Amino acid sequence: MHREPAVAVVLPAYNEEATIRDTIQGFSAALPKARIVVIDNNSRDATAAVARETLLQLGADGLVISEVRQGKGNAVRRAFLEVDADIYILSDADLTYPPERAIDLLRPIIENRADMVVGDRHSGGEYARENKRSLHGFGNRLVQQLVNSLFNAKLVDIMSGYRAFSREFVKNYPILVEGFEVETDLTLHALHRRYRVMEVPIEYRDRPAGSVSKLNTVRDGAKVLFTIAQILRYYRPLFFFVLLAVCFSGLGLIAGYPVIDEYIQTQFVSRLPLAVLATGLQLVAVISLAIGLILDAVSHQQAFNYELGLLRYRKSAPSRP
The missing domain is CATH 3.90.550.10 (Spore Coat Polysaccharide Biosynthesis Protein SpsA; Chain A)
Structure with a gap:
């Protein structure tokens, strides 16, 4: 009943x-x-x-x-x-x-x-x-x-x-x-x-x-x-950090374009601070991409653990009225 x-x-x-x-x-x-x-x-x-x-x-x-x-x-x-x-x-x-x-x-x-x-x-x-x-x-x-x-x-x-x-x-x-x-x-x-x-x-x-x-x-x-x-x-870490990586990479290309253009024409780099900035931005982009990949794997594992916990809960919970 x-x-x-x-x-x-x-x-x-x-x-x-x-x-x-x-x-x-x-x-x-x-x-x-x-x-x-x-x-x-x-x-x-x-x-x-x-x-x-x-x-x-x-x-x-x-x-x-x-x-x-x-x-x-x-x-x-x-x-x-x-x-x-x-x-x-x-x-x-x-x-x-x-x-x-x-x-x-x-x-x-x-x-x-x-x-x-x-x-x-x-x-x-x-x-x-x-x-x-x-x-x-x-x-x-x-x-x-x-x-x-x-x-x-x-x-x-x-x-x-x-x-x-x-x-x-x-x-x-x-x-x-x-x-x-x-x-x-x-x-x-x-x-x-x-x-x-x-x-x-x-x-x-x-x-x-x-x-x-x-x-x-x-x-x-x-x-x-x-x-x-x-x-x-939290819910789409790969998308979030890939988006960050694209933004930093884009900024790095903008900062590095004058340096690359100067080197092609003169085989010399006079804008050293700009070159360092461009390199740093590209490194941040790579790091952001790596973080996104790691967190995406962590998120998948958390989902796996949650589903296992839910199965255990349903097994131990009383039947629905």
Whole structure:
């Protein structure tokens, strides 16, 4: 006889006093048997107190965990380490994601059709209308195009914070990021490790009055650019370092052309510093290529070890509900 899967709703929260009550009530109504876990991430307001009071009033199965290390990635990591469930729902605590659509995210995992289900904010068009930060939208599209190109995927919403995960995914996902880049990291991990990913279109609404966004256009824009470089370096090291090698080699040729041209015409080199610079740039290009080849082999070995670990996990894990 199959038992009903245990569901945990994970709500990272930082200064969400204005919205945490309605968020908890929404998920409690949508998933009355789910365990609601609020991760209070150093809030300076009454977020934790309001969350505890709301859980008590509803008589809901839930708890509030304090995570002192700042950052959404740290909050999610704490929840994944401490909370035990068959299926996990991750959502923001700011009422931008509809709790009533949680069952739509759960269904593909319950039916064993996906390992991660993403709430797609873009397909319905609400995100473009509600989101007032055009530069954030541009950054999202930039990362989306890069990720889809590298992994031959067709994902629409790379950075959505509304997701559902299987237990296998959660317990085999090493969280190394600390901040808001955790959403991108979740997507990259799923694609890189060949998990089944599905997207479900959802409605999106901007924060209600009194709720303040924690995003910063300049700071988070810089993070997007850094994330793009990290994606290439970590997930496609050969491509990244070959690209560096080509750039350094090109600069070396530009620096060395006057030296070579002078030597052909006079059999003499008078621009010694330029010759040294050109030689150094070419050496860096060769070293970059060598690093790329080594890291590509290391990446392949890591993938091999991960697959072996996944097989061992599946052998030892209890059967799916």
